[in-house]
Amino acid sequence: MTDQAVSTVSSEQLAERAGVNAAKVRKDLSYLGTYGTRGVGYAVAELVDEIARELGLTHDWPVAIVGLGNLGHALANYHGFGARGFRIVALVDADAGKVGNQVGDLTIEGIDDLDVLVADRHVAIGVIATPAGAAQEVTDRLVAAGVSSILNFAPAVVTVPSGVSLRKVDLATELQILSFYQQHRRPSALGTEGSDHAAPDRAGVT
């Protein structure tokens, strides 16, 4: 909407785009302390700012990616990160054959440099894109080095100490969820603008 120079938006419009109830939009935004204008709606620019602030996107979060296989490369090249304030500051791989290779602006570094590099560049978020077998060890090393948020793409369950945030993206799980719906496809479908298992995630707290 910002791109389209829309200046204000109603809860009804936001609700339609998000596929939810308008009351929910208003209730949720009310928790942000965001004030819309009665009779008008929400100022788009203001709303974007307030949400960015609440999500911590006004801070700068240096990210390190560990594991430069296909997925690691995909993540390293992914433009969406920079656009939302995440700065990739290090690419790390255990394979000596990859160390020294250039990926975009960055050079792949060895896993032995992890400690130094995390400290020097104030890495806040570690992304695990290693094979499953290496995931726990890499996680431990990242945490030991001071990283407090981990995003795990490896198909392995890893555990972290209390106080460290952990999220896991499991590609196969996503397919399983689709498979579940395919399996239970209703004879007559509901919904207006298409189906919607696209709803975002739930999450617990540390």
Place this chain on the structure above:
Amino acid sequence: MTDQAVSTVSSEQLAERAGVNAAKVRKDLSYLGTYGTRGVGYAVAELVDEIARELGLTHDWPVAIVGLGNLGHALANYHGFGARGFRIVALVDADAGKVGNQVGDLTIEGIDDLDVLVADRHVAIGVIATPAGAAQEVTDRLVAAGVSSILNFAPAVVTVPSGVSLRKVDLATELQILSFYQQHRRPSALGTEGSDHAAPDRAGVT
């Protein structure tokens, strides 16, 4: 647990591994119609079978990946899929320079062959790994060709007709969620076995 030849498991044990309450495990499993044995627990093999059946993993779901950039390659090479019954049967890209390239066992095919290929190989699930700009068009073509489930990795919102399942994995969103927790990090952390925003997804219905 199957790998470790564990024969039975209690709701308490499952709950600990999943990071939830034991009563929830029992309640949830009760909806499956799965019967545990009182005083003993659940038979691992039986539970795995019943869950697989419920999720539709006993069926064979042919998958087509569209867009063979880094992410597409990562997905094509990702072993977790086959392990859970998803068979990748086609790789499609619009770039003539990529068509004919081999990735694993498959050869990249042109987007113009999409219709034929979806029909011939009974593709049930389409994975979008294209740039954002191409996502909606590719989705439309997949749907027109008969694909009824879409997993969208492109950083773009796509819409599908009613009756088609859609999920979106947004890599930047995952980072934003971590950033939110980092921002709101409690001075004293809770939880025993580490934090847990690793909780799975919510989902709506078609």
Place this chain on the structure above:
DNA sequence: CTCTGTGAAATTTTTCACAGCG
């Protein structure tokens, strides 16, 4: 008039707690 902000109601989810089976 329109559209927000929000108490209150409705609904859904989660947890408790315990009867009862093996």
Place this chain on the structure above:
DNA sequence: CGCTGTGAAAAATTTCACAGAG
């Protein structure tokens, strides 16, 4: 005994519905 299955209670989320601000 130990652990499931499940009503009932508790908690959380979502929706309703409307007073009131602009």
